[in-house]
Amino acid sequence: MSVGKVVLALDGMGGDHAPEVRRRRQSSMWLAVDAAAQGRADTVVSAGNTGALLAISMMAMRMLPGAHRPALASFMPTSRGETVMLDLGANLECDAENLAEFAVMGSVFAQVLLGLSAPTVGLLNVGSEELKGHEELRQAALWLRREGSPVSFQGFVEGNDIGTGKVDVVVTDGFTGNVALKTIEGTAKLYTSFVREAFRTSTFAKIGALFASGALVKMRKRVDPRRYNGGVFVGLDGVCVKSHGGTDALGFAYAIGMAIDMVRYDYKSKLVEGLARLHALPPTLEAPVLQAGGGGT
Amino acid sequence: MSVGKVVLALDGMGGDHAPEVRRRRQSSMWLAVDAAAQGRADTVVSAGNTGALLAISMMAMRMLPGAHRPALASFMPTSRGETVMLDLGANLECDAENLAEFAVMGSVFAQVLLGLSAPTVGLLNVGSEELKGHEELRQAALWLRREGSPVSFQGFVEGNDIGTGKVDVVVTDGFTGNVALKTIEGTAKLYTSFVREAFRTSTFAKIGALFASGALVKMRKRVDPRRYNGGVFVGLDGVCVKSHGGTDALGFAYAIGMAIDMVRYDYKSKLVEGLARLHALPPTLEAPVLQAGGGGT
Numbered sequence: 366m367s368v369g370k371v372v373l374a375l376d377g378m379g380g381d382h383a384p385e386v387r388r389r390r391q392s393s394m395w396l397a398v399d400a401a402a403q404g405r406a407d408t409v410v411s412a413g414n415t416g417a418l419l420a421i422s423m424m425a426m427r428m429l430p431g432a433h434r435p436a437l438a439s440f441m442p443t444s445r446g447e448t449v450m451l452d453l454g455a456n457l458e459c460d461a462e463n464l465a466e467f468a469v470m471g472s473v474f475a476q477v478l479l480g481l482s483a484p485t486v487g488l489l490n491v492g493s494e495e496l497k498g499h500e501e502l503r504q505a506a507l508w509l510r511r512e513g514s515p516v517s518f519q520g521f522v523e524g525n526d527i528g529t530g531k532v533d534v535v536v537t538d539g540f541t542g543n544v545a546l547k548t549i550e551g552t553a554k555l556y557t558s559f560v561r562e563a564f565r566t567s568t569f570a571k572i573g574a575l576f577a578s579g580a581l582v583k584m585r586k587r588v589d590p591r592r593y594n595g596g597v598f599v600g601l602d603g604v605c606v607k608s609h610g611g612t613d614a615l616g617f618a619y620a621i622g623m624a625i626d627m628v629r630y631d632y633k634s635k636l637v638e639g640l641a642r643l644h645a646l647p648p649t650l651e652a653p654v655l656q657a658g659g660g661g662t
Numbered sequence: 663m664s665v666g667k668v669v670l671a672l673d674g675m676g677g678d679h680a681p682e683v684r685r686r687r688q689s690s691m692w693l694a695v696d697a698a699a700q701g702r703a704d705t706v707v708s709a710g711n712t713g714a715l716l717a718i719s720m721m722a723m724r725m726l727p728g729a730h731r732p733a734l735a736s737f738m739p740t741s742r743g744e745t746v747m748l749d750l751g752a753n754l755e756c757d758a759e760n761l762a763e764f765a766v767m768g769s770v771f772a773q774v775l776l777g778l779s780a781p782t783v784g785l786l787n788v789g790s791e792e793l794k795g796h797e798e799l800r801q802a803a804l805w806l807r808r809e810g811s812p813v814s815f816q817g818f819v820e821g822n823d824i825g826t827g828k829v830d831v832v833v834t835d836g837f838t839g840n841v842a843l844k845t846i847e848g849t850a851k852l853y854t855s856f857v858r859e860a861f862r863t864s865t866f867a868k869i870g871a872l873f874a875s876g877a878l879v880k881m882r883k884r885v886d887p888r889r890y891n892g893g894v895f896v897g898l899d900g901v902c903v904k905s906h907g908g909t910d911a912l913g914f915a916y917a918i919g920m921a922i923d924m925v926r927y928d929y930k931s932k933l934v935e936g937l938a939r940l941h942a943l944p945p946t947l948e949a950p951v952l953q954a955g956g957g958g959t
Contacts, residue, residue, distance in 0.1 A: 444852055454788055457796060491751055491840040499754060499837065524844025528852035540796065541841055543788040544834075547821030548842045552849040555741055555825035556885070560857060563874070563881035570877035577861060577870025584860035588853070 371625045374400040376411035395421055401603050402426045408604040408624040410595075412617070415607055419455055422598055422605045429633060431640030432600035434459075436467045437539070437607065438474050439596040441549060442588050443530030449475045449484070450527065450535045453596060454543035461504035464488065464536055468509055469639040470599040471534035472516040477630040478623065484533035487522030489541060497521065505536075508646065515642035553588060595620030597627060599636070604628055668922045671697040673708035692718055698900050699723045705901040705921040707892075709914070712904055716752055719895055719902045726930060728937030729897035731756075733764045734836070734904065735771050736893040738846060739885050740827030746772045746781070747824065747832045750893055751840035758801035761785065761833055765806050766936040767896040768831035769813040774927040775920065781830035784819030786838060794818065802833075805943065812939035850885060892917030894924060896933070901925055 376397035394413045401409035402425040411418050415437070423435065436452035449471045456463060468486050475484035488506055490498040498521065509518040519532050524545060527535055537545065560581075564574035574581070586592075594616035596607045604627040608620035673694035691710045698706035699722035708715050712734070720732065733749035746768045753760060765783050772781035785803055787795040795818065806815040816829050821842060824832055834842065857878075861871035871878070883889075891913035893904045901924040905917035 442852070444855055457788065489841060491754065491837055524841040524846075525848030525851070527845060528848030537841075540788055541838055544786060544821040544838055545841055545845045548824060548845045549821075549849050551822030551825030552846050553853060554822070555739070556850060556853040558741055559881050559884060563877040566877045566880060570874045573870040573872070573874025573877065575870070576873060577867045580860040580863045580867035580870065583863060584856050587856060 371408060371628050372406040373621060373624060374398070374406035374409040375621075376409065376413055394418060395425070398422050398425045398603075398605060401605065407628045408606065410606045410608055410617070410620050410624050412608040412610050412612070414610075415454065415596075418605065418607055419598060422601055422603070426601040426603035426605065428600055429602050429637055429640065431637065431644050432466055432470070434463050434466070435598045435600040436463075436470055437542075437596045438471055438599045439546075440478075440593050441527055441535075441546075442593060443528055445530040447479065447593075448527060448530050448533060448535060449479070450537070450542060450546065451599065452537065452539040452542050453546050454539045455598065456539040458540070459501065459538035461501045461508060464501060464505035464538070465508045465643055466600070466640060468505070468516050468518065468534070468536045469643050470636060471536055473632060473636045473639050474597065474599060475533045477632045477635065478626055479533065481533055483517045485519045486516045486534040486536060487519045487526065487532035489527075489535055489537035489545070490521035490523065493521045493523060508643075511646045513642065513646055515639040550590070557585075557588075591616035592619060595623040597623065599632075602633065604632065668705060668925050669703040670918060670921060671695070671703035671706040672918075673706065673710055691715060692722070695719050695722045695900075695902060698902065704925045705903065707903045707905055707914070707917050707921050709905040709907050709909070709917075711907075712751065712893075715902065715904055716895060719898055719900070723898040723900035723902065725897055726899050726934055726937065728934065728941050729763055729767070731760050731763070732895045732897040733760075733767055734839075734893045735768055735896045736843075737775075737890050738824055738832075738843075739890060740825055742827040744776065744890075745824060745827050745830060745832055746776070747834070747839060747843065748896065749834065749836040749839050750843050751836045752895065753836040755837070756798065756835035758798045758805060761798060761802035761835070762805045762940055763897065763937060765802070765813050765815065765831070765833045766940050767933060768833055770929060770933045770936050771894065771896055772830045774929045774932065775923055776830065778830055780814045782816045783813045783831040783833060784816045784823065784829035786824075786832050786834035786842070787818035787820065790818045790820060805940075808943045810939065810943055812936040847887070850887075854882075854885075888913035889916060892920040894920065896929075899930065901929065 374397035376394045394411055397409045398421050400406040434456050437455045438451035440447040441450050451467050451471050472484050472486050475481050488502055490502055522531055564570050591612055594609050594612045598605045604624055606620050606624040608617055671694035673691045691708055694706045695718045697703040731753050734752045735748035737744040738747050748764050748768045769781050769783050772778050785799055787799055819828055861867045888909055891906050891909045895902045901921055903917050903921040905914055
């Protein structure tokens with residue numbers, strides 16, 4: 366990797382994020398994304414509105430060959446380190462091809478940022494049996510299972526498998542992913558408040574909290590949302606990282622680090638290669654009953 | 663309420679839960695559900711397979727007037743008590759009418775089991791803005807907002823609102839609900855393991871854990887999954903409660919208590935009344951642009 370210098374374009378939360386994208390050509394967000402799209406910067410990090418950033422990125426950057434939709438990918442804490450999850454909200458409806466492409470995007474993301482050579486990938490579903498779930502999930506699973514698949518596909522995983530880190534990459538549509546992400550955040554907050562309240566209930570508990578304060582700080586660090594700050598719009602011909610708006614310098618630093626690593630370890634060309642391998646597999650061969658009958662030919 | 667005696671039919675985990683429902687007419691599950699359907703029992707509690715229980719209940723019990731599909735409803739822990747969530751997995755695909763009916767079912771469920779006179783209801787979505795999300799969500803929201811609606815509808819809620827208890831009832835389709843439920847369970851387990859590990863990291867922490875043991879036990883009780891055991895298939899002409907298979911006597915007792923209260927506080931007739939009020943509202947009046955043009959008439 367001979368990247369000497371990675372140039373970042375940063376967008377804070379300033380500027381006008383009104384819904385009319387065209388009027389925003391002079392906004393800080395547009396200028397930052399455009400710098401990365403035009404090669405004046407290698408990557409862009411923004412803490413602005415997610416929807417606006419997605420819209421602008423899609424206008425300024427093209428899709429990579431073989432990618433039909435960008436997905437928002439990020440890390441989730443698990444009991445054995447970090448798991449990549451996508452799509453976290455860029456696409457409310459996804460077909461089998463979108464999901465299969467997201468699987469490749471997530472796999473390359475985990476290779477590049479977690480240093481894994483063959484990350485395991487699962488499709489989020491309501492059960493691990495082959496026949497469960499929506500048709501597009503079953504079709505995507507058939508596709509990813511094929512010989513020559515560019516990902517190490519482990520089949521379906523369930524909501525509780527996210528926290529155990531059963532797979533390195535959890536793939537889902539943007540609606541389900543967004544609900545799951547926010548549900549994780551909400552549950553984490555709830556448990557943190559339960560722990561905090563428990564240590565306030567009695568004098569004994571308060572003394573216990575004093576003794577355990579070092580351990581509790583360590584635990585808080587482990588689940589510190591700033592460590593998981595930074596979502597990447599994968600699939601675009603450019604690296605665009607979304608930082609949480611409410612984060613601080615440390616959180617922003619994690620997002621910037623993510624952006625730099627994506628460029629340094631050549632995410633884009635690895636993804637183009639993976640998507641080419643995916644699209645070289647015929648997708649529907651194993652499910653002929655689902656094809657419409659070719660009457661009259 | 664002059665119910666003198668509630669008769670329960672109980673089904674453990676025994677019996678043959680093979681996929682062929684017809685062959686199961688002599689299984690313990692069929693016999694238990696049938697007893698409740700035929701009036702030999704007032705309600706049924708089963709710890710068997712969820713899919714089999716749903717299939718058998720739908721065959722043995724009819725739907726209540728105004729209910730098109732049964733939904734699986736249960737309680738979730740929140741920072742301000744309990745919230746009802748449904749559907750937790752009975753229906754992978756739901757249209758606007760299903761969702762609106764689930765809203766009524768959940769509202770009556772919260773009235774009966776939480777003693778609330780006008781429970782607040784929210785539809786789970788990826789944002790709280792009116793224009794977000796799938797079409798069926800927006801249509802259901804329009805319907806529930808109408809004058810004379812049988813529920814106190816608060817609009818859209820997000821995944822993180824489940825844990826804060828922003829609304830008393832969270833309504834979603836069975837796919838999203840099942841993923842959210844299992845994600846909550848997984849995250850809760852992850853945090854519990856983080857707390858446990860934190861208290862083992864040093865001698866100081868271990869001493870702290872001793873002092874705080876009473877508080878930690880109290881906290882564990884607060885989130886004890888046995889307290890949240892019991893999901894009800896609402897919408898059926900009968901009360902059918904699903905207990906978690908892996909629970910113990912205490913968990914089973916909670917599920918039985920839920921079943922008894924559903925009967926004692928007359929869930930069924932309250933639901934029939936609520937559904938009648940829902941269906942008396944014309945559903946599509948506020949969204950004429952979405953109706954197909956009536957060409958030729």
